[in-house]
Amino acid sequence: MSLYNFLYLSSIIFTLGVIGVLIRRNILIVLMSLELMLNAVNLNLIVFSRLWGNVVGQVFTIFVVTVAAAEAAVGLAIVVAIYRHKDTVNIDEVNILKW
Amino acid sequence: MAEIIFWSLSVIAVIFAFMVILSKSPVRSAISLIGVLLAFAGLYLILDSEFIAGIQILIYIGGITVLYMFVISMMRFKKINIETQFTKQWLVAIVSALAFLAEVVYFALKGKEFFKVGNHSKLVTANGLGTIENVGKVLYGKYVLPFEIATVLLLAAIIGTVLLAKREKEKM
Numbered sequence: 001m002s003l004y005n006f007l008y009l010s011s012i013i014f015t016l017g018v019i020g021v022l023i024r025r026n027i028l029i030v031l032m033s034l035e036l037m038l039n040a041v042n043l044n045l046i047v048f049s050r051l052w053g054n055v056v057g058q059v060f061t062i063f064v065v066t067v068a069a070a071e072a073a074v075g076l077a078i079v080v081a082i083y084r085h086k087d088t089v090n091i092d093e094v095n096i097l098k099w
Numbered sequence: 100m101a102e103i104i105f106w107s108l109s110v111i112a113v114i115f116a117f118m119v120i121l122s123k124s125p126v127r128s129a130i131s132l133i134g135v136l137l138a139f140a141g142l143y144l145i146l147d148s149e150f151i152a153g154i155q156i157l158i159y160i161g162g163i164t165v166l167y168m169f170v171i172s173m174m175r176f177k178k179i180n181i182e183t184q185f186t187k188q189w190l191v192a193i194v195s196a197l198a199f200l201a202e203v204v205y206f207a208l209k210g211k212e213f214f215k216v217g218n219h220s221k222l223v224t225a226n227g228l229g230t231i232e233n234v235g236k237v238l239y240g241k242y243v244l245p246f247e248i249a250t251v252l253l254l255a256a257i258i259g260t261v262l263l264a265k266r267e268k269e270k271m
Contacts, residue, residue, distance in 0.1 A: 006142070007207050009109045013116050013135070015200040020120030022192030023185050028125045028171060032132050035163065036116055039139050042151075050146040050228065058151050058229055059238050065158055066249045070256035072163045076170045077263035083174055084266070092186070 006047040014040035027082070027089045031075050038068045101145055108145075112138035123184060124176065129167045136160050148229035 013036055020033030042061045049057025083089055115134035122128050136159045143152040186192070227233060238246055 011200055011203045015196050016116040016120055018196045019193055023189040025186055029128050032119055032128050046143055046146050046148050055233050055237050058148055058234050059242050061151050063249055065154060070252055073256050073260045077260040080264050
């Protein structure tokens with residue numbers, strides 16, 4: 001089993017996350033696509049950690065998980081605030097900063 | 100054996116990732132996200148990272164995805180029809196994302212010699228690489244300061260979440 005296949009899988013999942021962020025209108029699904037991208041990065045870190053037998057990659061994975069948890073909490077709070085304010089979660093209708 | 104597990108898990112992960120970004124209802128997306136995260140936890144187990152696999156299941160599936168479920172269950176999605184699901188720039192978005200994928204794969208292939216990925220010549224024997232003992236020794240030894248900063252980040256996230264999600268008082 002070549003460790004290289006893990007890198008291919010990681011880049012495919014990351015690209016799917018990028019596509020999800022770019023084409024979806026629902027903010028919740030955009031946030032889920034962000035989680036996909038963070039997971040792809042985690043897989044990359046762990047593959048290289050395994051390759052060199054160095055545990056630091058896994059420590060950084062823990063930090064990435066921490067940041068992902070914080071991001072999900074704050075992002076969902078923003079989504080709830082937007083929904084209360086505009087009664088929608090459609091990103092096209094959230095345009096008060098446009099002019 | 101590990102090869103079969105790897106290929107089946109990666110096929111599962113890619114299919115569920117497609118379902119995350121393509122399904123119409125956010126509930127289905129969240130459940131597909133659980134599938135992706137479980138497949139990734141299995142991949143971490145193949146890579147001798149038991150602790151990270153446990154963290155993945157505990158925090159991602161047990162925490163983050165359940166949080167998504169709570170937020171989804173608070174909202175109504177009656178107005179959503181198929182036309183409003185995707186943005187108008189989907190073609191440009193997909194083309195540029197595929198260009199990005201080609202770029203990443205190209206540079207990964209170029210770095211194959213340098214990183215010695217693919218052959219196992221530099222593969223250190225990884226017995227007990229990802230146990231809690233090994234991870235904890237590094238996490239609480241050399242990286243104890245980033246660990247503390249991460250706790251401060253979580254505190255800030257808690258406070259920010261409470262402030263953002265709090266209902267504003269009507270004071271005119």
